[in-house]
Amino acid sequence: MVNVSEHTLVPEHTILDEPEIEEMMAEYDVERVNLPKIRTSDPALPDEAEAGDVVKIVRDSRTTDTAVVYRLVIE
Numbered sequence: 001m002v003n004v005s006e007h008t009l010v011p012e013h014t015i016l017d018e019p020e021i022e023e024m025m026a027e028y029d030v031e032r033v034n035l036p037k038i039r040t041s042d043p044a045l046p047d048e049a050e051a052g053d054v055v056k057i058v059r060d061s062r063t064t065d066t067a068v069v070y071r072l073v074i075e
Contacts, residue, residue, distance in 0.1 A: 004043035011059040013044055016070075021054045024070060038071035051075045 004010060016024065025032065032054065040051055049055060053073040061067040 010044045011057050013046055013049075014056045014058075015046055015049055016054045016056055020056075024054070024056075032072055035070050035072040037074045040073055040075055045073065049073050 021032070035054065038045065038055060040049060045055065051073055055071045055073060057069045057071060059067045059069070
């Protein structure tokens, strides 16, 4: 079986710990529930991702070197 998360077109997904989440929410003045969502069934998520986690996704970008987005993991 193919591991989708290792494909070259899948951006890096990293689970944030609580201090990183608090820092990100303060920087962007956003609440956890207002973040875009990603399902636990998404094959690009790390295996240890659980509902309630926040994932940092780093993508390549044409206009900037990288684009960083955050997603709240839901069931």
